[in-house]
Amino acid sequence: MSEEDNGENLKGETSHEDENEQKVEELGSTESNEEREPVPVTRKRPEPKAPSQSAGTETPTAETSKVSEPPASQSGWGYWGSWGKSLLSTASATVATVGQGISNVIEKAETTLGIPSPSEISSETRDATRGSENPDANSADATGDGSSFPIAGAFGVLSTISTAVQSTGKSVITGGLDALEFIGKKTMDVIAEGDPGFKKTKGLMNRTSTLSQVLREAKEKEEQQTATEVTMTTEKKAHYGLLFDEFQGLSHLEALEMLSRECESKVKLVLNALSGEELETVKEEMEQLNEAFSLAEFFEEEEEEKKGDEEFTKEVTELFAELRISTKPDKLIMVRTSAHDWIAQFNSSLPKEEKESEENEEVEPGGGDHDVKKSVEDIHAFAIRSLAELTAYSIESFHRTAALFLHGQKQEVTATDRAKSLSQVTIVLCKELSSFSKEFTTCLTIAGVKEKADVLNPLITGVFLEASNSASYIQDAFQLLLPVLQLSLIEARTELSQQ
Amino acid sequence: MPGVGAIGARCRHRPRRSPREKPEAKPGEAGAAMDAAIWIYQFRLIVLGDSTVGKSCLLHRFTEGRFPGPLHSDPTVGVDFFSRLVEIEPGKRVKLQLWDTAGQERFRSITRSYYRNSVGGLLVFDITNRRSFEHVKDWLEEAKMHVQPFQIVFLLVGHKCDLVSQREVTREEAEKLSSDCGMKYIETSAKDATNVEESFTILTRDIYELVKKGEITIQDGWEGVKSGFVPNVVHSSEEAVKPRRQCIC
Numbered sequence: 001m002s003e004e005d006n007g008e009n010l011k012g013e014t015s016h017e018d019e020n021e022q023k024v025e026e027l028g029s030t031e032s033n034e035e036r037e038p039v040p041v042t043r044k045r046p047e048p049k050a051p052s053q054s055a056g057t058e059t060p061t062a063e064t065s066k067v068s069e070p071p072a073s074q075s076g077w078g079y080w081g082s083w084g085k086s087l088l089s090t091a092s093a094t095v096a097t098v099g100q101g102i103s104n105v106i107e108k109a110e111t112t113l114g115i116p117s118p119s120e121i122s123s124e125t126r127d128a129t130r131g132s133e134n135p136d137a138n139s140a141d142a143t144g145d146g147s148s149f150p151i152a153g154a155f156g157v158l159s160t161i162s163t164a165v166q167s168t169g170k171s172v173i174t175g176g177l178d179a180l181e182f183i184g185k186k187t188m189d190v191i192a193e194g195d196p197g198f199k200k201t202k203g204l205m206n207r208t209s210t211l212s213q214v215l216r217e218a219k220e221k222e223e224q225q226t227a228t229e230v231t232m233t234t235e236k237k238a239h240y241g242l243l244f245d246e247f248q249g250l251s252h253l254e255a256l257e258m259l260s261r262e263c264e265s266k267v268k269l270v271l272n273a274l275s276g277e278e279l280e281t282v283k284e285e286m287e288q289l290n291e292a293f294s295l296a297e298f299f300e301e302e303e304e305e306k307k308g309d310e311e312f313t314k315e316v317t318e319l320f321a322e323l324r325i326s327t328k329p330d331k332l333i334m335v336r337t338s339a340h341d342w343i344a345q346f347n348s349s350l351p352k353e354e355k356e357s358e359e360n361e362e363v364e365p366g367g368g369d370h371d372v373k374k375s376v377e378d379i380h381a382f383a384i385r386s387l388a389e390l391t392a393y394s395i396e397s398f399h400r401t402a403a404l405f406l407h408g409q410k411q412e413v414t415a416t417d418r419a420k421s422l423s424q425v426t427i428v429l430c431k432e433l434s435s436f437s438k439e440f441t442t443c444l445t446i447a448g449v450k451e452k453a454d455v456l457n458p459l460i461t462g463v464f465l466e467a468s469n470s471a472s473y474i475q476d477a478f479q480l481l482l483p484v485l486q487l488s489l490i491e492a493r494t495e496l497s498q499q
Numbered sequence: 500m501p502g503v504g505a506i507g508a509r510c511r512h513r514p515r516r517s518p519r520e521k522p523e524a525k526p527g528e529a530g531a532a533m534d535a536a537i538w539i540y541q542f543r544l545i546v547l548g549d550s551t552v553g554k555s556c557l558l559h560r561f562t563e564g565r566f567p568g569p570l571h572s573d574p575t576v577g578v579d580f581f582s583r584l585v586e587i588e589p590g591k592r593v594k595l596q597l598w599d600t601a602g603q604e605r606f607r608s609i610t611r612s613y614y615r616n617s618v619g620g621l622l623v624f625d626i627t628n629r630r631s632f633e634h635v636k637d638w639l640e641e642a643k644m645h646v647q648p649f650q651i652v653f654l655l656v657g658h659k660c661d662l663v664s665q666r667e668v669t670r671e672e673a674e675k676l677s678s679d680c681g682m683k684y685i686e687t688s689a690k691d692a693t694n695v696e697e698s699f700t701i702l703t704r705d706i707y708e709l710v711k712k713g714e715i716t717i718q719d720g721w722e723g724v725k726s727g728f729v730p731n732v733v734h735s736s737e738e739a740v741k742p743r744r745q746c747i748c
Binding site for chain 1: 578
């Protein structure tokens with residue numbers, strides 16, 4: 001049943017897409033209503049309430065049949081092909097109104113499934129937002145609310161910033177395993193629609209906190225959790241926030257923020273000093289630059305679903321070459337490649353296990369049966385690690401790029417061109433995160449055939465959510481580059497006029 | 500004296516991917532979440548000095564137990580980051596967050612902004628490069644200018660001590676300079692792994708003593724020293740008495 005629904009949804013969504021994208025702006029000010037279709041989002045299902053209900057009413061009997069059809073689910077995940085894109089294009093525009101939408105979704109889910117009240121969730125959200133203005137309250141809240149979610153461990157960073165998403169995820173996943181594909185879509189729908197984590201992050205950034213602070217707090221909470229829970233299960237070792245920090249993502253983010261802030265104030269100074277015609281020209285040029293950062297234009301090439309390793313490598317390498325700076329995305333490519341090798345190894349080990357389980361041990365290299373046969377916890381841990389690693393290196397690349405824009409060799413490329421390349425990099429990375437999450441969850445689905453839904457589902461949802469959050473961090477980090485490029489644009493101008 | 504092997508071993512506490520899965524996996528690139536979370540303080544240390552004196556190599560040796568070699572010596576861009584746990588007393592670990600700054604002049608304006616949030620620093624010169632030694636005073640002055648209102652504990656490091664035959668700076672003059680400026684002095688070699696562990700441990704201990712005495716305090720809005728979380732089992736009675744948990748105040 002859910003599968004059919006999804007099929008319809010898929011078609012519905014693609015056909016409505018253009019329309020919806022226009023609506024984003026039109027509906028910007030109107031209240032979105034769950035009963036009516038026009039929730040201002042690119043990706044949305046025709047009937048937003050159906051999912052939560054079906055998720056709840058789904059019977060576990062369908063589980064096995066669903067799971068034994070990986071190809072079907074794979075095509076289902078294909079829906080996510082443009083996930084990064086939809087996030088990118090709609091996130092900032094819709095954030096204001098969409099929050100409304102998500103609380104409605106939660107309400108629906110709650111009424112059908114009997115989940116903790118949405119007012120609780122939204123009040124927590126409010127608390128935390130308020131807390132950002134008032135550091136004292138924030139830290140108190142932070143330590144409080146995380147523990148109230150039993151699966152917080154798997155969600156890592158989310159527990160602080162995306163309380164709402166987390167709860168939605170939970171409500172959605174109470175369905176059966178058969179609802180897996182559906183859940184993925186659902187989760188991403190909800191995220192793409194509301195992305196409260198993203199919204200809140202934005203909100204926090206506009207106030208006193210910065211993204212790195214938010215992430216740091218989340219990490220510290222995880223640290224505290226980890227330190228207090230001496231007996232740890234494997235599953236809990238996959239703390240996104242801790243891993244992200246260990247790959248130095250937090251530090252690079254902090255340094256990037258410092259750079260960005262400095263540039264911002266310098267740009268303000270320069271602009272204040274300008275007047276008349278000169279100011280107008282600079283403003284015009286800056287406008288072009290800003291446009292490149294709005295990420296408005298995307299190619300509609302959905303068909304490039306299955307990209308080979310080489311393509312990512314090629315694309316990213318070329319884009320970095322376009323920046324004309326002395327840094328290469330080696331680490332990004334390395335993480336990506338090793339993750340794909342891992343997945344490939346996992347997939348190639350499958351048929352052996354299923355078809356010739358007796359010969360299994362002989363065939364495997366090294367004879368280590370347990371090494372090859374991955375538990376769902378192993379897969380989850382590796383997925384979270386890979387997401388954290390890729391995200392950390394993405395932010396490192398952005399940070400390095402910023403430093404080189406400001407203090408590198410003389411520019412041969414305009415700031416606007418660089419911005420365009422970087423926005424492409426952002427898109428490629430987000431797409432990659434999306435495909436990571438798809439592939440890892442497919443692995444989880446396959447490996448977890450015999451697992452209970454309440455074991456498997458949180459793991460799957462965790463991967464999706466951390467992937468989505470990763471994409472948000474990368475997009476936020478990308479936005480931090482705007483003042484940097486603004487300054488480098490101004491500097492290039494003054495250099496020209498001096499000649 | 501902990502040797503190189505010990506470094507590697509200590510870094511290898513995470514459930515590593517087996518080499519077959521990921522041959523390029525570096526030991527110590529990330530620790531297990533659980534172990535990494537248990538430390539009593541986090542110190543942010545900055546590593547300063549002229550370009551090409553070997554700051555990054557020192558850090559690679561210290562955090563990963565390996566010497567990158569000349570093939571992997573791209574100059575640092577802006578700042579790079581490393582971290583490692585150091586056991587200062589049995590059961591007491593300090594997490595070092597290491598800011599590896601670019602020595603190149605063009606990045607100076609960036610690196611300047613990092614002094615303020617550091618509690619300690621390794622001031623590195625190359626014993627085979629006289630100029631890098633002469634610049635030590637400039638580095639110190641610049642750091643003092645930008646660190647206020649906080650203080651920063653420095654250790655002077657004469658690096659590349661394996662290259663004895665090319666030495667341009669004697670131990671005596673380096674020792675004199677360091678004592679004039681109120682620092683300790685140590686000679687290291689990342690290549691031979693000489694005194695690398697010691698240099699960081701000495702600095703960490705000195706800072707730890709100052710923190711214990713209350714001369715350095717944890718402050719809001721300052722990243723130099725942070726207090727960590729310790730699981731109950733690790734609590735010694737002495738530690739439990741001290742108000743050392745996160746200052747939520």
